[in-house]
Amino acid sequence: xxxxxxxxxxxxxxxxxxxxxxxxxxxxxxxxxxxxxxxxxxxxxxxxxxxxxxxxxxxxxxxxxxxxxxxxxxxxxxxxxxxxxxxxxxxxxxxxxxxxxxxxxxxxxxxxxxxxxxxxxxxxxxxxxxxxxxxxxxxxxxxxxxxxxxxxxxxxxxxxxxxxxxxxxxxxxxxxxxxxxxxxx
Amino acid sequence: xxxxxxxxxxxxxxxxxxxxxxxxxxxxxxxxxxxxxxxxxxxxxxxxxxxxxxxxxxxxxxxxxxxxxxxxxxxxxxxxxxxxxxxxxxxxxxxxxxxxxxxxxxxxxxxxxxxxxxxxxxxxxxxxxxxxxxxxxxxxxxxxxxxxxxxxxxxxxxxxxxxxxxxxxxxxxxxxxxxxxxxxxxxxxxxxxxxxxxxxxxxxxxxxxxxxxxxxxxxxxx
Numbered sequence: 551x552x553x554x555x556x557x558x559x560x561x562x563x564x565x566x567x568x569x570x571x572x573x574x575x576x577x578x579x580x581x582x583x584x585x586x587x588x589x590x591x592x593x594x595x596x597x598x599x600x601x602x603x604x605x606x607x608x609x610x611x612x613x614x615x616x617x618x619x620x621x622x623x624x625x626x627x628x629x630x631x632x633x634x635x636x637x638x639x640x641x642x643x644x645x646x647x648x649x650x651x652x653x654x655x656x657x658x659x660x661x662x663x664x665x666x667x668x669x670x671x672x673x674x675x676x677x678x679x680x681x682x683x684x685x686x687x688x689x690x691x692x693x694x695x696x697x698x699x700x701x702x703x704x705x706x707x708x709x710x711x712x713x714x715x716x717x718x719x720x721x722x723x724x725x726x727x728x729x730x731x732x733x734x735x
Numbered sequence: 736x737x738x739x740x741x742x743x744x745x746x747x748x749x750x751x752x753x754x755x756x757x758x759x760x761x762x763x764x765x766x767x768x769x770x771x772x773x774x775x776x777x778x779x780x781x782x783x784x785x786x787x788x789x790x791x792x793x794x795x796x797x798x799x800x801x802x803x804x805x806x807x808x809x810x811x812x813x814x815x816x817x818x819x820x821x822x823x824x825x826x827x828x829x830x831x832x833x834x835x836x837x838x839x840x841x842x843x844x845x846x847x848x849x850x851x852x853x854x855x856x857x858x859x860x861x862x863x864x865x866x867x868x869x870x871x872x873x874x875x876x877x878x879x880x881x882x883x884x885x886x887x888x889x890x891x892x893x894x895x896x897x898x899x900x901x902x903x904x905x906x907x908x909x910x911x912x913x914x915x916x917x918x919x920x921x922x923x924x925x926x927x928x929x930x931x932x933x934x935x936x937x938x939x940x941x942x943x944x945x946x947x948x949x950x951x952x953x954x955x956x957x
Contacts, residue, residue: 579811735801
């Protein structure tokens with residue numbers, strides 16, 4: 551954990567408003583990204599993500615240090631997203647955000663042609679993700695997209711580690727098959 | 736024949752079709768381990784040998800390798816410029832809510848109206864049951880008290896009176912609910928059966944040689 555993040559967390563736990571705002575800005579992209587992939591609508595995802603931060607605020611003193619912080623935060627977001635989906639059973643997700651809103655990690659280094667290729671590739675990935683089964687999409691979301699470890703995912707989903715491993719392999723295979731069918735990466 | 740020529744590849748496919756079938760399914764089972772570098776060198780070499788002749792599996796493995804770098808780009812999505820402001824508004828609303836007296840917070844819940852209506856209905860039903868008591872129900876049970884070896888006629892008279900009182904009780908019970916009615920019906924049926932059994936028993940015993948109480952009294956006076 552960097553010294554800066556360590557210091558920030560200490561200030562957040564003490565209830566400092568500026569530190570809290572910095573904390574939100576640091577993690578809002580990931581929290582909103584996870585919520586959006588679960589609930590499929592930007593407005594609902596925003597509500598869920600904000601509720602996740604409110605929940606964190608209510609337990610400021612319990613915020614864990616860096617290695618456990620992201621899994622803890624994403625677990626809260628996942629639980630709220632699933633609660634939201636249960637309440638909103640009848641409406642299917644529509645994933646209404648344009649693909650350009652997904653953050654580009656190295657966009658500033660790319661030329662226009664590269665950027666267009668990247669956007670097109672991301673569009674195929676986004677569509678392939680939507681076509682996955684719910685179970686496989688969740689595994690891809692937590693492991694391949696959010697970078698959580700297998701043990702963390704097993705703890706979050708409440709299933710054995712072996713189950714997560716086999717599901718992860720099946721999910722990656724299904725995603726690759728769908729991507730190949732859409733024209734590859 | 737060159738082992739890499741199309742003719743040899745076709746021959747391999749033909750033999751596979753007649754024996755184990757295509758090896759693609761086997762590759763799919765080990766694709767993740769291959770991409771992650773978790774296979775032994777021998778196993779990886781077999782997979783490499785297969786993909787050299789299988790464009791479908793080549794595309795699959797290439798896609799899996801590239802997705803490792805592409806997928807993390809979906810981890811963060813910009814929620815818009817007002818997101819943190821929205822969080823602060825919700826926190827302020829929550830703190831405001833917690834300052835209110837608990838009774839107002841209780842009454843402002845969506846289910847509060849439903850729960851109050853339910854409690855009111857229950858209270859009204861119980862109050863009605865207490866106010867409109869059935870006065871004659873205890874009499875049939877008093878009337879059923881049997882004296883020592885009564886005569887058959889006396890038993891029949893008492894049974895008749897008991898039934899009358901029960902019928903009166905039923906008439907009152909009908910005024911306030913089917914549940915009371917059901918309970919009373921059941922009690923009435925049980926009482927009726929018990930009286931009939933007792934009556935039959937006494938009738939049988941009076942047909943035997945035992946004298947009635949009246950006979951015993953008149954014999955003692957004599």
